[in-house]
Amino acid sequence: MKPTQLFILIAILLAGGLWLYGTYFAKPRPPHKRPAGVTSPGDRRVEKTDSEWKQILSRSAYNITREQGTEWPGSSELTNEHRQGVYTCVCCRNPLFASTTKFDSHTGWPSFYAPIIPNAVYNEPDGNRTEVRCSVCDAHLGHVFNDGPEPTGLRYCMNGVALTFEQGK
Ligand SMILES: [Zn+2]
Incomplete structure (x- = not known):
């Protein structure tokens, strides 16, 4: 041989x-445990197994939202989306961000200064960063930083693949 x-x-x-x-x-993998005290809009909750998520999500959406992946900067069309509308969770359609809070952060990721309502998302420590997850289905969405614009000073740095844009809402 x-x-x-x-x-x-x-x-x-x-x-x-x-x-x-x-x-x-x-x-x-065990399902992600939502921290105690976290609520969601209307107490809505969506829980699925990994294999169920795999069936309904694209490969990249699964990798980012369920395996804490990060998309390549500049890869999402939503980074340059400027129309009026609402950005919802790609996994469960929970409304997350309004276009009125979107700003150009020049990072290559869609960025917002606030969620559409406070409990649409929740934060969790992630090393020296703060992770942002969907409060309905625990999808990993991105991270939040303290260098955003007024009025909140926050920069929600999101993966476009984790979001679905719904125009005109
Ligand atoms: Zn969700």
């Missing part, structure tokens, strides 16, 4: 082993 054939064989065995492990042995 040539070295290249051996290498390919080992690679196939490794990939197969990883697939078997992921399919049969890896435990599913």
